[in-house]
Amino acid sequence: MQKMKFFAVLLVVLSMVIFVSSQTPSAGPKEEAVAKAITDYLIEARGVIARNQPIINDAAKGDKGFTPEAYESQVAAGLKAKGVDLQGANADDPVGKALIEVNKAAKETVADAQPVINEAGKGFKAFTPAVFGARTGDKFYKATGIRLKQTSIKFRGDYNRPDEFEEAILKKFESGWEKGKSYVEETTVGGRKVVRSMTPLYIAKACLPCHGDPKGEIDISGRVKEGYKEGDLRGAISTVVPIR
Secondary structure: OHHHHHHHHHHHHHHHHHHHHHHOOOOHHHHHHHHHHHHHHHHHHHHHHHHOHHHHOOOOOOOOOOOHHHHHHHHHHHHHHOOOOOOOOOOOOHHHHHHHHHHHHHHHHHHHOHHHHOOOOOOOOOOOHHHHHHHHHHHHHHHHOOEEEEEOOOOOOHHHOOOHHHHHHHHHHHOOOOOOOOEEEEEEEOOEEEEEEEEEEEOOHHHHHHHOOOOOOEOOOOOEOOOOOOOOEEEEEEEEEEOO
16 A cells, blocks of 8 residues: 555656656757857858958958958858858847857958958958957857857967866867867856857868968967967867856
């Protein structure tokens, strides 16, 4: 008799757990999808800025034609090749809304830089992928409350300095981590539940003029080259997405 009562109580408790779970959907997957979308966007956008460095830094030319619209066209084409329709992003969907906002922030960054980009008679303009990413991330955060950052243990600008969480994950990436695999964790920042993600960044061919060989040489920006090879780990894209 006592066993029957025990199992009856257990059944009621399990039913309550199932009911509560069904009424409270997990927040993680939605925020993780947003983190992936804006990370993929920034990686593609950085590539566009890197590939346009010869044009941006052409001292012999004034108007470069690298307008916000030209930038957007190149990013949209790159993302489309990877199955992401930037132009068809839906503002009613969290992922679509995030893509629209990060693209808006990026276009504003390129627009703000037009006087520098189009300055004739000057070579290096200091409008690098890292500078572009930092400015875009700042605008995006102010508009959405979502953090989007480039970081590296060998950071060049203080705006890319890793925090404790980022440094720990960057060290994971350096020690046998599966290439290209992101790290995602649901945690708390400032008393608020968030999804944090880190996606490794690797040196592309367009990065080598500033970050490649010969190691120790001064690059066009006045910084010391790190001596990276194509495919080497450079750092990561870090996101902090609040769970709403």
